[in-house]
Amino acid sequence: MALSPQFAAIKISQVGIIGGSCQLTLRKFPTTRRPAISRTSPICTSTSKPSAGPRLISCRASLRPCYFLPVVSYSAFTTSLCRHDGPNKESQPPRWRPPSEESLNERPVLVVGAGNIGRRVALVWASIGRPVTIYDISPDALHSATLYITDNLAAYCTERGTHPGHVRTTTDLRTATGTSGHPERDSAGNITPNEHTKAPWQAIECLPESLPLKTSVLALLERSLPSDCILASNSSSLTTAEMAAEGPLGHPHRLLNTHYLIPPRNRMVELMSSGATSGAVLPFLAAQMRRVGFTPVVVPRDIQSRGFVFNRIWAATKRETLAVLSEGVAKPADVDALFRDFFHAEKGPCERMDEVGLDTVASVEQHDLERQPGLGASAGSEAALRWLRENYVAAGKLGEKSGDGLFTGEERDALREKHHWEKYKDVEETSGA
Numbered sequence: 001m002a003l004s005p006q007f008a009a010i011k012i013s014q015v016g017i018i019g020g021s022c023q024l025t026l027r028k029f030p031t032t033r034r035p036a037i038s039r040t041s042p043i044c045t046s047t048s049k050p051s052a053g054p055r056l057i058s059c060r061a062s063l064r065p066c067y068f069l070p071v072v073s074y075s076a077f078t079t080s081l082c083r084h085d086g087p088n089k090e091s092q093p094p095r096w097r098p099p100s101e102e103s104l105n106e107r108p109v110l111v112v113g114a115g116n117i118g119r120r121v122a123l124v125w126a127s128i129g130r131p132v133t134i135y136d137i138s139p140d141a142l143h144s145a146t147l148y149i150t151d152n153l154a155a156y157c158t159e160r161g162t163h164p165g166h167v168r169t170t171t172d173l174r175t176a177t178g179t180s181g182h183p184e185r186d187s188a189g190n191i192t193p194n195e196h197t198k199a200p201w202q203a204i205e206c207l208p209e210s211l212p213l214k215t216s217v218l219a220l221l222e223r224s225l226p227s228d229c230i231l232a233s234n235s236s237s238l239t240t241a242e243m244a245a246e247g248p249l250g251h252p253h254r255l256l257n258t259h260y261l262i263p264p265r266n267r268m269v270e271l272m273s274s275g276a277t278s279g280a281v282l283p284f285l286a287a288q289m290r291r292v293g294f295t296p297v298v299v300p301r302d303i304q305s306r307g308f309v310f311n312r313i314w315a316a317t318k319r320e321t322l323a324v325l326s327e328g329v330a331k332p333a334d335v336d337a338l339f340r341d342f343f344h345a346e347k348g349p350c351e352r353m354d355e356v357g358l359d360t361v362a363s364v365e366q367h368d369l370e371r372q373p374g375l376g377a378s379a380g381s382e383a384a385l386r387w388l389r390e391n392y393v394a395a396g397k398l399g400e401k402s403g404d405g406l407f408t409g410e411e412r413d414a415l416r417e418k419h420h421w422e423k424y425k426d427v428e429e430t431s432g433a
């Protein structure tokens, strides 16, 4: 099939790296097999400025049947990304078949993003002897994740009486996806699973909270992983239905949200369909999660819920707490004392918001207000957000990470001591009164 230069440009823009300084070189291959990189020469090069986002590039040469190998330099790191063909939305989604049980001891779980949550998710999946690969563009993030896993995996396994699985880290996407050779593809361009016994069976993106970034990386993974590999997003607020609607994803039948609530301390994980997730994916993955020690909560497959279950309720709690504080109805200590008493909780919403970071709380709230404009008017949320920004974020009072927040550093220390003693307090209860 002949490709017009315009079509090629659109396809390459989907590969584009979002933000940062990035150079993209498009190489053309005259045959239907991908030759070695050294035998090719660039036909066009485009450099985008920081935060320029994906961009279209024009090409001098005519783009007849060929493969495209964009070579993307992102900051100091270079990743080669092999494209076979763009997603074909008209073709029938292949039926998803679960990988065999035996293969799960050989095929790794791929965690994409080694940050705060990615390394924790990796730790739990490795804790029952399952192999795990962690991919990140930042060697520093991988180094720090390795230290975290080295420090914690053995202790975690000892506590559970399990053996640790092999964890490896890489900055090379083709190593991460196990597709450095020439994978066999079916007529729709999907990699056939049989050829990839060592390729991941599940990829979990733990990338920063950016819709275009997550979507473009998931689209790359979709094309690089065998067709039985589940694609999961750990986003706290973006649904995979939104990601599927963005464009570059071809077949969202193996895509879903898996929202981990900060493991390994917490074992709950919420599962929600992309709206097109194959019926077999949710029960299969939920069963695997139980085996690892997670407790999955599955949103019915035909329902889409912004914020899934917990974050939807937590968002409303945060919003109303900020409104109460900004209107002077109560102080943070009073709000938290009420919550601790009623729920028998260790911490109240103000202490939790200090823990998360008030700058993060403000950006999530801003994001929610933009997506659901009705919220601002009904709950005075815009005024509460302004109050939070002016009195805390602008003043550098961000909570635990900066010292002071809704509670001062000293108040938080006193609360920590109180929680410690409360854990050992004997609660006497009678069955009658």
Ligand SMILES: NC(=O)c1ccc[n+]([C@@H]2O[C@H](COP(=O)([O-])OP(=O)(O)OC[C@H]3O[C@@H](n4cnc5c(N)ncnc54)[C@H](O)[C@@H]3O)[C@@H](O)[C@H]2O)c1
Pocket: 112, 113, 114, 115, 116, 117, 118, 135, 136, 137, 138, 141, 205, 206, 207, 208, 209, 217, 234, 235, 236, 237, 259, 260, 261, 262
């Ligand atoms: N922090 C929480 O409490 C929490 C809880 C549950 C879910 N989440 C979700 O988890 C996701 C990750 O959050 P986090 O706090 O771990 O973020 P983070 O910033 O700590 O980590 C993100 C990692 O992604 C890497 N990265 C960036 N671009 C990349 C790319 N193109 N390819 C590969 N790696 C790339 C970064 O180097 C970084 O190591 C977010 O979607 C968030 O909503 C967060």
